[in-house]
Ligand SMILES: Nc1ncnc2c1ncn2[C@@H]1O[C@H](COP(=O)(O)OP(=O)(O)OP(=O)(O)O)[C@@H](O)[C@H]1O
């Protein structure tokens with residue numbers, strides 16, 4: 001096919017050879033790739049000795065990036081389908097709290113608490129989507145309502161039931177639970193022990209864990225991030241449903257007239273976003289062993305920023321899951337890098353604002369190139 | 375009227391209609407867009423729908439292609455009552471439409487637009503993947519048949535010219551219109567060569583037994599391919615004429631909402 005496309009180009013005298021640079025420019029991932037290189041160069045140059053690039057340090061920013069990635073993929077597919085979900089952060093808090101209430105307060109088995117929470121949260125996502133497609137209201141408003149509704153319940157429920165806003169003790173009840181370990185466990189321990197024994201990564205020198213590697217396995221959170229990214233990327237670029245996602249966000253009316261089930265696509269994307277938020281929440285609850293009413297605050301905006309850095313258009317119909325994942329990586333590396341470098345953490349927000357503005361301007365420019373507006 | 379002789383027109387009178395629309399009404403709030411329009415389409419005929427701006431032509435074909443649900447009236451598809459819930463139903467029944475506003479997504483590539491809603495798939499390891507290679511090949515081939523050489527199937531539709539875009543929409547509808555092909559002013563932006571290509575395509579699919587609904591403001595185009603002519607005016611039918619029963623002048627007057635164009639024509643030197 002590459003050949004015949006090539007010959008088609010050759011046969012048309014009205015086409016200037018598109019320069020490889022320009023061709024690269026119109027990839028949605030461009031911003032994410034440039035940003036990733038820039039960020040790593042910066043920290044390698046200025047914070048190499050800060051411990052950021054030791055095994056422990058790398059694991060630290062990888063975990064933070066993976067958290068961003070999980071919610072960014074959901075937000076990315078939803079944004080390409082032409083909608084936003086501002087309730088992601090509240091959903092994270094809500095999902096974590098429900099797991100805690102089910103498993104600790106009600107003493108359900110943890111696997112059941114997790115499954116019921118997933119069902120509940122994905123249904124709430126469906127309700128979000130249903131209201132948006134039925135009323136034709138902007139998803140911005142509908143999900144803003146859910147931002148408050150869910151956060152309200154996340155504070156109200158534990159206060160009424162337990163008279164506190166943090167429910168702990170999840171690690172004890174999750175001990176040995178098969179589903180809990182899918183979210184809170186680690187894999188590859190043997191490999192890291194081997195690395196440690198062979199001196200490839202540092203080992204603890206003192207204390208009860210002396211001799212053990214400083215990084216003892218890959219958290220399941222990272223596995224979830226990888227699985228969700230690959231799933232999202234393949235779904236978007238390689239399947240017919242992916243084409244429907246682009247079409248629904250590009251022009252819902254045109255897509256509908258061409259036979260794309262736009263409503264179904266949008267509702268499913270709201271459900272997927274809720275699913276991602278719940279994965280995030282479950283991993284977090286298993287890691288901390290507790291659920292707090294303020295968990296997930298502002299996460300919806302961080303997810304959207306990662307997606308925009310990744311090249312997606314706020315207006316829908318264009319974007320990339322890999323780009324969003326890179327956006328999340330930039331996010332995680334900068335946030336933790338500034339911490340390692342001992343920079344005042346409030347500067348992170350300055351950085352966020354600046355990079356968001358830059359990304360949006362770049363994306364608008366790219367869109368003009370693609371659609372030939374100029 | 376040179377195109378007139380080029381096409382042999384099928385005589386489809388004795389056939390049963392593929393679709394029969396009876397007394398269709400469509401109201402938008404207080405606006406009555408269609409006040410009872412009846413229409414039928416037989417296999418292998420080209421039925422022209424003519425009329426002034428705002429007469430209700432687009433609204434009418436949208437009820438046929440599942441975009442609008444009629445406020446009142448009945449649709450019989452192959453003699454069975456039919457209720458299209460959405461365009462997807464109509465498309466799977468074999469009705470493909472080129473809408474006046476084309477239904478193309480500028481940010482998506484030509485081949486993705488071409489197969490939007492009807493993507494070919496290929497099974498790999500039990501999972502259905504979008505068969506991009508096949509989609510690209512068919513798109514290039516169909517576009518070439520319509521007389522347009524695309525730079526490549528990955529070109530975004532937004533970068534195509536208006537006429538090229540229209541051609542993609544037509545090629546797509548021809549490809550998917552197994553039983554009925556609806557063309558809402560498909561030639562409004564086309565060059566001479568592409569227009570005659572479209573007219574020839576209408577003739578070709580008609581000879582394959584597809585029923586064509588053709589909306590145009592151009593009498594010559596309508597007369598060149600039409601077998602029957604239905605004129606709409608202000609949401610109602612002014613009547614249906616068979617080919618040969620009506621002169622171009624009469625048709626033109628009807629299309630202008632029944633008003634005499636003679637006066638205007640006089641002042642413009644007969645160029646309308
Ligand atoms: N969605 C809508 N809401 C309200 N009124 C509508 C809607 N669609 C069409 N109309 C009205 O219905 C009437 C018929 O419109 P329609 O688009 O069918 O005309 P048309 O015959 O296709 O005209 P043209 O030749 O200009 O394309 C117009 O008066 C229009 O204002």
Ligand SMILES: [Mg+2]
Nearest residue numbers: 431432433474
């Ligand atoms: Mg119209």
